[in-house]
Amino acid sequence: MSQQIVPVKTYVLVFASLIGLTLLTTGVAFVDMGPFNTVAALVIAFSKMLLVLLFFMHLRHSGGLVRIAVLAGFFWLALLIALTMSDYRTRTWTSAPAPWSVTAPPTHP
């Protein structure tokens, strides 16, 4: 599977792109872009991850079994973050009082 020998030049080019993206993400952080600072940082980090996965970790030459395992991992990670955030972000949508904020009900004689 990973018997493919990748030329040194490819590795060096990937490394150079990774350094370029590191400089870019650091530089962009010093520019005020509002919420897009976060977007830019995450998009650049994601691109760097893809470069490492595909070239350094040989995913480009890997078989289907390995690719399915990796995709499953990221799918479950996406579920973890998306469902947790959707819980926290929608908790305030309903007006039901939180139990600990309610004063004790009057006791009936």
Added chain:
Amino acid sequence: MSDVHGDRAQAEHFGMAHQFEDLGQQQDVDTFGIWVFLVTEIMFFGGVFAAYAIFRWLYYAAFEGGSRILDVRLGAINTVVLLASSLTMALSVRSAQTGNRRALVLFLILTMILGGVFLGVKAVEYNQKFVERIVPRLDWGPEGEVLARLALGGLDHAQLYFFFYFAMTGLHALHMIIGMGLLLWLVLRARKGGFTPSYFAPVEVVGLYWHFVDIVWIFLFPLLYLIGGRY
């Protein structure tokens, strides 16, 4: 399935376990095994990342303030160092594939040195946190300008940010230390000629682990150092 054939006894001499048909099959299984392990690692770090996402959303100002206290120069230098170690690790695997023992040992040692530099810079940064007294629970009592900058988002929540800083970078550093131990084991084996172009699965497996730890840092650097903007 496999591209490596040959005498069974010879293959076992080169490190093939008896349950496999040939070295190629063994290598496929080893590679799949480490990937499954890395998927569990994705979920392990994923839990911390999810918690970070929630609290950053809840206490945005405090996290922004904490992030701006960090030394972005040291963080960027460490990113470059770790990426370089990934390059030398990839070249180690390539040297194993081509059967160049000298280059294999050299690149493995280079990877270890770069890993050591990373941990050294990390130690300098940790020390800085003690000097600024922004180590949650252990030494918390920022003063002067640091205090003024952290107080903007609330001191308790700033302390939470530094909890995340130490938990995330600490877990990452622990993975690096384990990786350095694995690299040392590879160097010792490689020096004795333990790897050949038909048997180098341990180099490949440790390489995949090392690159994974690199990917974790690729996300930690922007999330911890850059995310609030540095302007």
